[in-house]
Amino acid sequence: MNFRLHPQPLRNVHTKDKHQNLFLNNKKDDNEQLKPEIIMQELNALIGLTEVKNLISEIYAFVQIQKRREREKLCTDPLVLHMIFKGNPGTGKTTVARIIGKLFRAMGVLSKGHLIEVERADLVGEYIGHTAHKTREQLRRALGGILFIDEAYSLARGGEKDFGKESIDVLVKAMEDQKDNLILILAGYKKEMEWFIRTNPGLYSRFPLHITFPDYSVEELYRIGELMLHKRQYKLAPEAQAALRRILIEQTTKGNQNEGNARLVRNIIERAIRRQAVRLVKKPRLTREELMLIQAEDIILNGRINWVN
Ligand SMILES: Nc1ncnc2c1ncn2[C@@H]1O[C@H](COP(=O)(O)OP(=O)(O)OP(=O)(O)O)[C@@H](O)[C@H]1O
Numbered sequence: 001m002n003f004r005l006h007p008q009p010l011r012n013v014h015t016k017d018k019h020q021n022l023f024l025n026n027k028k029d030d031n032e033q034l035k036p037e038i039i040m041q042e043l044n045a046l047i048g049l050t051e052v053k054n055l056i057s058e059i060y061a062f063v064q065i066q067k068r069r070e071r072e073k074l075c076t077d078p079l080v081l082h083m084i085f086k087g088n089p090g091t092g093k094t095t096v097a098r099i100i101g102k103l104f105r106a107m108g109v110l111s112k113g114h115l116i117e118v119e120r121a122d123l124v125g126e127y128i129g130h131t132a133h134k135t136r137e138q139l140r141r142a143l144g145g146i147l148f149i150d151e152a153y154s155l156a157r158g159g160e161k162d163f164g165k166e167s168i169d170v171l172v173k174a175m176e177d178q179k180d181n182l183i184l185i186l187a188g189y190k191k192e193m194e195w196f197i198r199t200n201p202g203l204y205s206r207f208p209l210h211i212t213f214p215d216y217s218v219e220e221l222y223r224i225g226e227l228m229l230h231k232r233q234y235k236l237a238p239e240a241q242a243a244l245r246r247i248l249i250e251q252t253t254k255g256n257q258n259e260g261n262a263r264l265v266r267n268i269i270e271r272a273i274r275r276q277a278v279r280l281v282k283k284p285r286l287t288r289e290e291l292m293l294i295q296a297e298d299i300i301l302n303g304r305i306n307w308v309n
């Protein structure tokens, strides 16, 4: 047996609770515990990401079957769940990692399921011994959950003499020692991550799960925007729909750094909500509909108003 199961009491969270935070999803109570099926629904409610969803469904089924086999005293395969996430910024990597943490907690694979997100500066020190100490400290924080290393390839940037190498060694050792209750996810741009894995052959076999996060299409970005608004109980007026679409098309033309980036949508939406508030605040009487509607004038990018022509 290469993984331990932590039986957890499960409780249902009422749908109402789930829709009360203004900026929910990323601000939900970390201790909130859900049934695996509900967490799978949360995963499936994400826009696009078909390959990611399929792979996680596979892992979900595999873990369940391993548990059932274990109950029947059948031999079980070692469960190695360390992962490599390849993709551009804003393609959903952190969001998916957070869901995976919650899923594994609900399934009893991890005791806590929290996500600790770090980058090179959190792991690598400036003098001998400092790096091992810093890396161990982050591993300690992540125990029972996921240690998510963003731009992980930067650990190998400086070659053999760099302290990044020391951090990799500490991480690899921890993956063996704490494999029962810690999952490591290395994330970064596709090309850089592939180079990283190639130049560190010891890592390849330790990370059996590679997930690619493609850039979102304009349509997917638009649907992500609608979903974000829907969760916050807002909706787009027809002219606002056109304005949002226009910005997305503009911003996702080839070569633009915002291509396929869901963070761009989030910024536009959060800004629109604030602008709607400013637009409405002086009005003495407001209908429910007015409180929900985002107008075209609320949808702007970088201070520029995108009026409908
Ligand atoms: N498929 C999706 N469906 C709905 N919302 C999404 C989806 N993907 C991303 N988002 C939202 O877009 C925002 C950015 O996503 P996230 O932070 O997960 O991206 P990331 O890949 O981790 O980016 P970075 O590499 O810059 O850290 C978040 O607010 C997230 O909720």
Ligand SMILES: [Mg+2]
Residues within 6 Å of the ligand: 093, 094, 095, 150
């Ligand atoms: Mg991220």
